[in-house]
Amino acid sequence: MSVRTNWIDSDFAMLNGAPTFLTLADDARARPHDVALRLPSNWDGGVTGLEQHPNGKPNTYRADSYDTLVDSPIVIGNPAVYEFSVNNTPHRLVNIGEAGIWRGAESANDVKRITDEIYRMWESMPYDQYLFLNMITEAGGGLEHRNSTLLMSSRWDTSSRTSYLQWLGLVSHELFHAWNGKKLRPIELESFDYENEVYTESLWMVEGLTSYYADLAVHRAGLSTEDEYLEALSSHIRTLQTTPGRAIQPVALASYDAWVKYYRRDENSRNSSVSYYSKGAVLGFLLDMQIRASTGGAKTLDDLMRLLYSRFSETRGFTSNDIRSAAQQLAGVDMSRWFTKALNTTEDLDYSTALKWLGLEFFSKIERKKNGWVGLVTQTTNARTLVTEVTRDTPGQKAGFNVDDEILAIGPFRVLHNQWNERIGRATPGSELEVLVSRRGKLRQIQVKVGTKPVHRWELQSIAEPTPSQQHHRKEWLTAK
Numbered sequence: 399m400s401v402r403t404n405w406i407d408s409d410f411a412m413l414n415g416a417p418t419f420l421t422l423a424d425d426a427r428a429r430p431h432d433v434a435l436r437l438p439s440n441w442d443g444g445v446t447g448l449e450q451h452p453n454g455k456p457n458t459y460r461a462d463s464y465d466t467l468v469d470s471p472i473v474i475g476n477p478a479v480y481e482f483s484v485n486n487t488p489h490r491l492v493n494i495g496e497a498g499i500w501r502g503a504e505s506a507n508d509v510k511r512i513t514d515e516i517y518r519m520w521e522s523m524p525y526d527q528y529l530f531l532n533m534i535t536e537a538g539g540g541l542e543h544r545n546s547t548l549l550m551s552s553r554w555d556t557s558s559r560t561s562y563l564q565w566l567g568l569v570s571h572e573l574f575h576a577w578n579g580k581k582l583r584p585i586e587l588e589s590f591d592y593e594n595e596v597y598t599e600s601l602w603m604v605e606g607l608t609s610y611y612a613d614l615a616v617h618r619a620g621l622s623t624e625d626e627y628l629e630a631l632s633s634h635i636r637t638l639q640t641t642p643g644r645a646i647q648p649v650a651l652a653s654y655d656a657w658v659k660y661y662r663r664d665e666n667s668r669n670s671s672v673s674y675y676s677k678g679a680v681l682g683f684l685l686d687m688q689i690r691a692s693t694g695g696a697k698t699l700d701d702l703m704r705l706l707y708s709r710f711s712e713t714r715g716f717t718s719n720d721i722r723s724a725a726q727q728l729a730g731v732d733m734s735r736w737f738t739k740a741l742n743t744t745e746d747l748d749y750s751t752a753l754k755w756l757g758l759e760f761f762s763k764i765e766r767k768k769n770g771w772v773g774l775v776t777q778t779t780n781a782r783t784l785v786t787e788v789t790r791d792t793p794g795q796k797a798g799f800n801v802d803d804e805i806l807a808i809g810p811f812r813v814l815h816n817q818w819n820e821r822i823g824r825a826t827p828g829s830e831l832e833v834l835v836s837r838r839g840k841l842r843q844i845q846v847k848v849g850t851k852p853v854h855r856w857e858l859q860s861i862a863e864p865t866p867s868q869q870h871h872r873k874e875w876l877t878a879k
Contacts, residue, residue, distance in 0.1 A: 401541040401548045410441075410475030410494045412533060414548070415468035416592075427464040434458045437474060445479065445492045446472040447529050447546040465590050469544045473531045480506030484513045488527045495534035501556040505565075508621055512570050515619040516577075519611075519700050519878060520707065524581040530569060540568045542575030563622055567630065571612035578611075579604045582707045585715030599718055601653035602741065606678010607703075609634065610686075618878055627876070628758075628858045634679040636856040638747075642790035643671040649678060650718070650741040665801040669790040680747065681740050685725065686875070687752035688736060692729040695871060700878060702728050756875065757868030761857040770825035771851040774799055776818050783818050785835075797846035800837060807834040822848070 399405050405412045421427060435444050435457040447470045448459035461467035473494050480491040480502055491506040509530060517523060529546035537550040549568060555561045586598035610631075617627035638644055646669070652660065653674045659667070660674070686699035705724050710716040718741070726733045739745050753759055773792020776783050783805040788795050805813050808821055808831055825831060825848045833844045864872070873879075 399535055399537045399550070401539045401550055405535075410473065410533075412494075412548070413472040413474070415470060419464075419467055421464045421467075429463070431461045431464055431467045432459070433461070433467070433472070435472070435474060440476075441474060442476045444472050444474040445477055445490070445529065445531065446470050447527065447543065448472070466544065468590070468592075471531060471541075471543060471546060471548045473533065473548075478502050482506060482510040482513075484510065484517050485523055487523050487525070489513060489530070490528075491530045491532060493532045493534060495553065497534070497553060499553045499557075500534055500551075505556055508566060508619075509569055511619040511621060512566065512615055513573060515615045515878075516570065516574055516611075519615070519703075520577050521704060522707075524576050524711070528573070528576065530573075540572040542572045542579055544580055545576070547572035547575070563616065563626060563630075566616045566621055567612045570615045571608055574608045574611050574615065575604075577707060577711075578608050578703065581711040582703075583715050585717050588715035595657045597654050597657065599650040599654050599741070600716070600721070601656055602649045602674045602678035602681060603721060605675050606649075606680075607682040607699075609675050609679035610682030614876075617876060624876060631679075631683060632856055632858045634676050634683075635749075635858070637673065637676040638680050639854065639856050641672055641676070642669045643667070644677065645744050647671045648742050648744055649674050649681070652677070665787050668787065684740070684747060684749070684752050685736075687755050688733070689725065689729045690871065690875070691751050691755045692731045695874060697728050698875075698878075755868070756872045757861050757864030758858050758872075759861050761855045761859055768827070768850065769823040770827055770829075770848040772797070772799075772822055772846050772848060773851075774818075776805065778816050778818075781815050783813055783816075793847050793849045797844050799833075799835070799844060799846070803835040803837050803842075805833060805835055806841075808832070 402414060402417075404414055404417055419431070421431065432451060433448065434451075434455070437443065437457060443457050446459060448461050448467070451458040451460045461470065473492060475494050478493045478496045480493075482489050482491075489510070491502070491509050493500055493502055496502055513528075525545040527545055530549065531546055532549045532551055534551050534553050536552050538552070540547055540549045547569075549572065551565055552561065555565045583604065584598040584600040586596055586600075613622070613627055613630035616622050617624070622630070647655075649672060652672050655671070656674070659671050682699065685702075689697050689699055689702060702725055705728060706716060706721065709724070710720065722733065722737045725737070740747065749760075772794040773789040774785050774794040775787035775789070777786045778784075785799055785801055785803040785805065788799050788801060805818055807813055813821060827848050827850045829848050831846055831848060833846060835842050835844060861868075
């Protein structure tokens with residue numbers, strides 16, 4: 399079960415347009431398309447962002463075009479619906495599978511607060527109505543649509559503070575896409591091509607900047623503490639900085655390669671690629687602070703997003719140069735070097751401007767675990783311990799381990815079920831081990847020098863004595879006021 403596919407069982411149904419509806423050739427795409435649902439007698443009905451059909455029949459809908467039809471998921475069953483209004487625009491949180499465990503009314507109120515905050519930032523609405531289609535199915539994920547989002551959640555998400563904040567972040571992320579990604583989108587994604595893969599270098603903005611704003615909007619809505627938000631931002635930074643592939647693949651290329659690499663991950667993906675979600679989120683933070691510092695706090699990334707939206711949401715898709723020129727206009731300084739370094743190179747990012755502006759620092763202690771470590775990821779299947787990943791620049795890579803090596807023994811002793819990590823962890827750092835592996839059926843001895851795993855916490859925290867201006871800058875950032 400996923401947010402991209404269909405699901406039908408005795409309790410509910412979930413229909414996505416792309417895997418459900420066929421139409422005629424291109425000349426038919428602009429015509430209206432009608433949908434009628436025939437439901438079991440014990441189901442209340444369907445909920446979708448499609449308009450009700452003019453004939454007024456229940457569970458009958460009309461899409462003004464095939465594009466609208468495909469971009470409007472339908473959930474069917476016995477939903478619990480919570481309604482609220484923002485800027486006189488109706489919104490609904492639709493829970494399927496609530497079963498008395500999910501805190502429906504409370505979550506709907508929190509979703510409204512997030513919606514209020516995101517609308518306050520953008521200052522306009524990109525839709526006439528909006529649906530949060532929340533499938534409580536023990537699965538996970540979210541997918542944005544033109545006036546709705548399809549979410550998958552665990553029934554226990556409202557029972558745990560950590561899980562609930564993650565769910566609110568998902569809600570915020572997908573809602574933010576109604577502006578950034580749906581109305582404001584790269585020129586390559588301006589029209590829908592159902593026959594071919596479409597490539598763009600701008601997913602760092604569509605997904606990355608949305609990821610930056612997702613947790614920030616939750617905090618600005620008063621739903622997370624400052625420490626909780628800083629940890630969410632730190633998590634993006636930590637993910638980026640501990641990915642070896644950040645030194646190999648620029649984020650613009652990571653975006654361009656999404657079809658062929660990001661969604662087709664293999665055993666070497668962490669070594670050779672970077673996520674445009676995590677690096678894009680970090681770039682959003684750094685770009686925000688760069689604009690603030692360049693303008694003395696007069697302009698922010700919020701202003702840049704609104705400027706781009708005003709220019710390109712109704713006319714055409716934006717290009718990479720459009721983003722750069724708008725940012726440069728807003729900041730009042732030459733930002734060409736900043737964008738080139740951030741998007742088109744693998745140089746390490748410079749956090750100094752952002753940290754100085756806000757009076758933040760990284761937790762400085764680099765911990766080094768005392769347990770032995772060689773940088774291999776293994777999986778035990780049918781009592782066979784197989785190498786599934788060899789991390790770049792680690793003792794394991796330097797020793798010559800390969801993916802799919804079967805680990806048989808360390809020294810004279812057999813490695814049995816799930817013993818590898820324990821045995822390596824007990825090894826003395828600096829010692830050398832002789833590991834017997836089977837590689838494509840041929841035995842091989844590998845000498846590896848045991849190391850220790852460096853752990854840089856990449857944890858943002860306030861400096862001991864931030865200046866009044868730094869405190870003011872941080873408050874402006876965290877409250878957008």
